[in-house]
Amino acid sequence: MTSGSPATKPVPLRKQRDYRLLLSARAVTETGTEVSRLAVPLTAAVLLGASPAQMGVLTAATSLPYLLIGLQAGALADRLRRHRPVMVACDTVSAVAMATIPAAWITGLLSVPWLIAVAFVVGTCSVIFRAVNFPHLATVIHESQRTEALAGFQSAFAVATVAGPGLAGLLVQLITAPFAILVDAVSFLASAFLIRSIKAPENHTPAAPRGMWTEIREGLGTVAGHPVLRALCAAGVTINFFGSVYMALFVLYALTAVGLPAGLVGAVTACFGVGGLLGAAVVPRLTRRFGENRVLACSVLLFPVDFVVAALASGPVWRSFLLLAASAVTSGIAVVAFSVCMGAITLRETPAELRGRVNATQSFMIQGVLTLGGLAGGLAGELLGLRPVFWISAAGVLTTIGWIWLSPLRHSPTPVPTADAPDAPARTR
Template identity: 55%
Template sequence: MKRTLQTPPASPEPAPPPLRRQRDYRLLWTSRTISITGSEVSKLAIPLTAVTLLTASPTEMGLLTAAAPLPALLFGLQAGAIVDRLVRHRPLMIACELVACAAAASVPLAWLLGLLSVPWLLVVALVIGTTAVLFKSANFSYIAGTVPTTQRVEAMAGLQACHSVASVGGPSLAGLLVQFFTAPLAVLAEAMSFLASALLLRSIRTEERNEPAPSRGMWRDVTEGLRSVLTHPTLRALLGAGVTINFFAMAYVAVYILYMVNTLGIPKGLIGALIAMGGVGGLMGAWLTTRLTKRYGENRILLVTVIFFPIEVLTAGLLKGPLWWNVTAMTIVGLMTGGVVVAFSTCLGVITLRETPQELRGRVNATMTFAVQGVLALGGLAGGVVADQIGLRPVILLCAAGMALTTFWIWLSPLRPRTPERPHPTPAPATSPAPHALTRHLMSTKRHLWP
């Protein structure tokens, strides 16, 4: 009797090690944390330089504030088209950090030479903002090309935690540097952070796996990115949610300090501590998100977190009581909101990657950035103008109501699980038992959740 050799079944690929044990991801995380912390320092140092040394007028301060989000409006869409044409994204990321380093380093150098002026600071802000737009577009595609699909939630949560770490340590570091080294020299810390980030990125060894999209011209590439977002139900819902949140959140930020000091009577020293609570909550949120998404999935986490967005703003608008009560309440909701924001942002990024074809990732991310960042200036302006007309507390309550509208964007989108129709009962074959009802439900929804 002749024997036939049977090929043994292929063994499953070993699971990748946790990201915290992957050298290259640690380098990426560290580079982002250092770079963002340096940017937090400049948020205090540059305005102080303009006010204390250059006696900037209110109009000049307004221009300086608007210079930060302006590159997202001017170059955001084009940045996505450029990124989608690249085989490798890390060289562009390194170049962006080096250009930003040179721009930031020019501030203390110009001050020492007696050449520093408000227009100089405006040019620096525009250059750094432009490099940030290019970097964000490239970084989004870089993560998708280097991190396994099963670890994208953990990767996104870790990078969101960078912002939380920076928001906790950045303002305190900025205060110390300005106090001991003056505001212009404090900007040098931002330059050094960009340089350190570039060196860390240069040390990464992981090869990218990207296939550049064929270009049909800048305008057609940009239009294709816009159309892909606006015609895709899930991406359109995420875009609408992001624009709604940022508009009303920025309107709230515009009157936040005035409301805390003049209406609630919170000392200025405690306001910085309350802001830092959001960063602490963000760190806890990053830790929880990676665990909760493994059990419930990104869609459900997004559906739940969006409900909690208005709570901090609503709490602030309703507070009336002694100082200890106001501070305690704002501390609790600040911790909670910090975690909610990180969980929402992480799941939003993962779902965007999941729903976007590889050749459109840069343009889709750029379209999101263009809209979500561009609305910040409109929200801040609206918050200030309306507060002059109806008062601080009514504006804050209005912002809470506006942020609640985000729930409709998410809950009326395909992200909300639909109950599948029950099939008519049919007799099961005797040789194969019918699968469990839960198994049938998971199998029927898997294609929709993970295209």
């Protein structure tokens, strides 16, 4: 393990070559994804004249693989001795798939079904990548540094969220949407090269194959039967469902009900990224002082703020913008704090041989519910109006507090020897 043996103090993360490679890979792919997040829908809607139904299918195609193969990917990850080659292969296939879009546009073959197929392929690679990346992280990063490492990855995501939309808009203006997608293809190739350059030996002990569905049931049973993992998963599902309801209507609500210009709506979104950067900067310090459990328990108290502020927004545009911007920063901090602590706690609580399946089970439920939330938000907005749906979402996300505060997560954990360092003194979280 490149981060130091359990008996010695680990080398600081910033000095670890393998961690820097992983972080750089995350940064370039997140930036490329932000470019495609704008360029692909623009290509479909503006250049190919996609219908609303086609746009909905295009959006769902990326997350559908979580429901189709998410659990199987987790079982596969636990069977593997080496995860890095699979990660490199996923990035390479994604790069080729994205590169076909400008190639098809040049040849006149590009169509909405083509875009949907590419989105599905890239989404499938993303599911497999995430499934194998989670146990791989334990190989590269020392147990005592995982929270800090996860915060670093979240900071890369936050930077991409802030800078990516501006870069995407500039590229679309300069070279048109189909060719802007080439940036995402190049980012996948760069990520594959960086991950392939990691030198840390992979010492994962694969789980003995006992049949795919038997192994999947073990992952589901572990999450359902473990009070901490169950609470984390339930909270994540609740947050993502009502967050998806909120995001399905937010742009329309901000433009019509609040009266924000389109530019200020984009600025509010950027403020969420700013909050993410702040969260990534302070969470490692907070967890060192208070532990992941307490930081996570406090983060869920902030989740209803964004929903309530949005539901209350009215009056002068400048006042609504300032309130929404402040709540977006707060939400960004809370989301990053929750995500970082959830990842660290899951790694801590899950046996090494089950990490792939537990992570896949969580992703299957937490990511899969996004589609349901978006559909529910659109239907509720039609039936009830926009502002009442925001109040319902605020009430719904409040239940996240119960999931966490009524679980063992409200207490600091009892130190136990870790799977990565069975003979080392356990560290108190």
